[in-house]
Amino acid sequence: MKLQVLLFGITRDIVGKSMLELDYRGPSDIQSFKEMLKDKYPEMSNLSHFKIAINQEFAREDSQLQEGDEIALIPPVSGG
Numbered sequence: 864m865k866l867q868v869l870l871f872g873i874t875r876d877i878v879g880k881s882m883l884e885l886d887y888r889g890p891s892d893i894q895s896f897k898e899m900l901k902d903k904y905p906e907m908s909n910l911s912h913f914k915i916a917i918n919q920e921f922a923r924e925d926s927q928l929q930e931g932d933e934i935a936l937i938p939p940v941s942g943g
Contacts, residue, residue, distance in 0.1 A: 913938045
């Protein structure tokens with residue numbers, strides 16, 4: 864399935880781009896998608912966690928991806 868992945872903060876730094884277009888062929892649950900990202904970009908394993916939004920809504924680990932979804936990787940944010 865074709866997915867558009869938007870990257871922010873440290874995830875953008877790790878990948879080196881602010882957007883990816885993936886032809887994803889793995890299981891459609893978020894947990895499997897995260898594992899694929901960590902395999903493809905090992906530095907993502909250093910993140911304690913990051914959220915994923917599907918079509919501008921926060922996703923749960925058991926949420927399912929569908930063809931054409933817009934995925935956003937949202938890393939932890941710190942501030943002061």
